[in-house]
Amino acid sequence: MGTRSTASHTFSLGISAVIQHTLANGKTAQVSFSGESLLAAFSDGVDANELDRAWESPLLYLDQDDILDLNLRDFTGQDLYAGDGNDGLGQDVIIEEIVALIIHCVSGTGKLEINPVLPSNPVTWIPLYFALNSFGGAVKPGGLRAWFESDEISLATSEGATNVRFKAIAGDVEFKVYVFGRSDIEASSSSSQSSSTSSVSSTSSGSSSTSSVSSVSSASSSSQSSSSSASSSSSQSSSSSSSSSLNSSSSSSSSLNSSSSSSSSLNSSSSSSSVV
Secondary structure, eight states: OOOOOOOOEEEEEOOOEEEEEEOTTSOEEEEEEOOOOEEEEEEESSSTTEEOEEEEOOOEEEOTTOEEEEETTTOTTOBOSSSBTBOTTSOBOOOSEEEEEEEEEEEESSEEEEOSSOOSSBOTTSOTTTBOGGGTOOBOTTOEEEEEOOSSSOEEOBTTBOEEEEEEESSOEEEEEEEEEESOSOHHHHHHHHHHHHHHHHGGGSTTHHHHHHHHHOOSOHHHHHHHHHHHHHHHHHHHHHHHHHHOGGGHHHHHHHHHHHHHHHHHHHHHTTTO
16 A cells, blocks of 8 residues: 655746826836735645645536535545546545645536535635625636645634535636645644555565554554563564464464464555545
């Protein structure tokens, strides 16, 4: 089992303008400004200025008055030809915090409304009537709406707050959705998942499977560490004797018992890694 990570993610936004006024005598006065420039580079992780999940929709199409409810947490119902709700690598996507959400109305004869009516289980930070045609706020072809939060506490999703609704109004629309986020809200929780993943990798040798499980479960106190170490040492001894008994044809029954014990340890290790 591998460990997923993200790389090379940068968000940039530059603003510049020049305002000119030509006088009756032909002379020109002007004012220029650059405003704020945003350039944010993110590393892999679940803390401030970090992210570890990304999802890009295919080109989504809606006929006039059609609606689409999109789950921004696990993307249920969306298939990128890699499995329902999966990312482009075929891995499941669970985003607990959204760092950046971009909705781009690419083309069409109509406009794109966002939350004209609240869907079931709506995300709390996209309000009702966010982009409504009757209010003059629908997204026209070429336009976009975006949210960006690089802080440690960004835009949260939860089991009961996941969905946003899109509707085509006054014609058909094609649009895309980009989501960048974090798989966890606690950096410490993510660390423990990585530790669990590496311990599963170490079980591939078979002989040290019991000691790998012991090392994953032994992080709470020094007394548990020493106990786990003793257990590990004893396991390795048992595994060695199991290996020697495998070489001896007269002790096949004991070797099979030892092999079953090793298989049980591997199952225990896989169970502890299921948090990934």
